[in-house]
Amino acid sequence: MRKYIFILLVINYCTSCTSPNGEQLSRTEKRDHILKNIVPPTISQNAMLLTDFGAIGDSLTDCKPAFDEAIKICKEQKGGKIMVPEGIYLINGPIHLASNVCIELQKGSKLVFGSAPSDYLPVVLTSWEGTFLYNYSPFVYGYQLENIAIIGEGTIDGNARDSFSKWAEHQKESQLLSRQMNHEDIPLPERIFGSGHFLRPHLIQFFECKNILIEGITIKNSPFWCVHLLKSENITARKVKFDAFNRNNDGFDPEYSKNILIEDIDFNNADDNVAIKAGRDHEGRKTGVSSENIIIRNCRFKGLHGVVIGSEMSAGVQNVFVENCTYSGYCKRGIYLKSNPDRGGFIRDIYVNNVEFGEVEDFFYITAYYHGEGKGFETDIRNIFVDNVKCRKATNAGLVIQGYPSKKVSDVYFSNVHIDSCATALSFTNTENIVFDDIVIGQEVKIPSHAK
Template identity: 65%
Template structure:
């Protein structure tokens, strides 16, 4: 090789190296830049100017009259006019059956208005396509349901009451056979047309579900007394949830459950739930892996946690969860666990690129818990848990565990960074790391911080 060729080769390599370096720098966005990039893709739908007063369709808020027909009529007009804002004026409106929202429709539940759903399960038939704990099935309709719709909103300062305590929630102790059947159908890849539940199966419907929807807003309303999960975003995108209040204390009353969903903003929420405040999911086991639709680009900020757990990822997350940001949140009361990432070797998939910043809890059972052994079951499909970041976390007291990380021997939890994490006191185990690698702790203390060491006297 002559000198000219050698020089040419060196220059070419330098150009390639510089290009790769520049491309790497472009990819290495800061956390704030990543959030700003996600927010550009989240835009609430426009509210229709076509106002439809529910009282003009026979609606009566006297806490006695069934308003199902009135809502159906208003929805039909909204569809006919390609959009409408259904206004529910002050009063108590009984609705014996589901409200099925359509594209370009807003449900405006005004201050002083309350919708209470009836408790006769037959009113929620026929079966509709839905999902139950990470498995697609046909089941009772969710109380408020939107399927393959876009530009949908639920707004106003009123209340949606699922009447769960006196209705569907009573089924909890009878659901086990059907619950196990859904999982069997999942593992055996049973065709969806044969996954029919409903009468005799006792699987409770969700309170509000958006299924394969785009451009969603839920704002200001109070959500109470849900029969099952409160708000389920399923295979949906471009979602804004803000200034929502929860008051729901029945079994499995999660607040928000984004599943197979992306570009989600949850902000300024007052949680008060008997279960997870936010539980990010992405399908269960074989079906989740086959669906392969990641839950991603989810921002949770400026909210107050109160309930079983604050932020949860899993356990149904087999398609993978990534790009989750939790910022500037505090507590409104007790949480069993503050931050809980959970999977097991039945799931597969991944949990990666999680950022938790400026979050505070009072008393918890465990402050930060990351586990690949949820319920101690499963084999063959370990989850990749990688690039998890905590900064500026404060917890007053942990009754059992401070920081727990449990990986799997063949798939260790990897690349966890903690900076300025303070747990003032811990009655149990301060730090427990199993099958974990590349764990970086910077300015972390559990219990009274040790400062200047004592000297020999």
């Protein structure tokens, strides 16, 4: 295996930004300014037991009516905390949340969702792979709500391995129809899916919500994406554990959303751990709401990819901080930024600091030509700052940047990067102003040998 060493000293590149009053903010100042705007909701002290509404944790009794009644009472009383004691609770249909409601899954409790598709009808307004449409309800759904929380030491189990997950084999026709509706700007009321279609519902979705807390719970066996944060803001997710191995079981998918803190998470997903999105193609550009101000820290990655931006990101992604994270198992790619010339939009002001991976296929990968397709709407990718990152082994490539001929990836700054071994150290095409400072790929070369 070839070994490479790159030690290029570059002085005075700037990782700061400008505040509205013209002052320069450092990376940490910018991050801390964002953190001030992320405040978890206050949890209601109006506590009630789900079992008082007829729920039985015997894995057989349908407890959806109990949830519906408890949430109704919470709405009437302007808020409440629904406590779910130890037991296995079958839920045949979706839980539709209300503002000022907290669900506390106590230790030993598990919500197991039923697998009959008809239980998740009528259709609700949602989004699927970056296109707004009406589809089966997400299993836990919040629409235009405030001050909502799901906390505790219990589990939400989508129970989808042998049911909804298998729909992926039959989804192509409906998937292509949704994209056609997107590109042709078909009116939203005409985008009706649900029965007769095979677009899998999300496990948890917050849509146009604000002030959200997800803490402590375990999430497993999702039908599709696990937690979809759609057009929402002020979100805290911490100490969540994932055990999700079905197809497209992303962990967190922020989309058109902002002011998000994802911290101290144990990922174990069959797909992306965090995938930041902002709409697909025409509709994303038309919506024009960027995903921004997202902090991912102190997490342990395991799954397909650690942190991904794209590929549905047509409204743009900016101000993302990935810091103080490590790995608990294999990831195909560590950090992955992807778009193509169908998307447009931008990816900018991305900060990766103090991050470590073990064995991966590719360590750090940027592509503006994802799947080698698209035309007419190139993505502007710039201002990427990577500092103090490590990887033990990259079986394919260490650092990859693939720009587009008419829109090069620019202004990417690597410092303190150490990769112990990899097949290909660097692969940069259609790039400009890529800056290195203290890069070691392979075994570090020290004092030069001399003639004897």
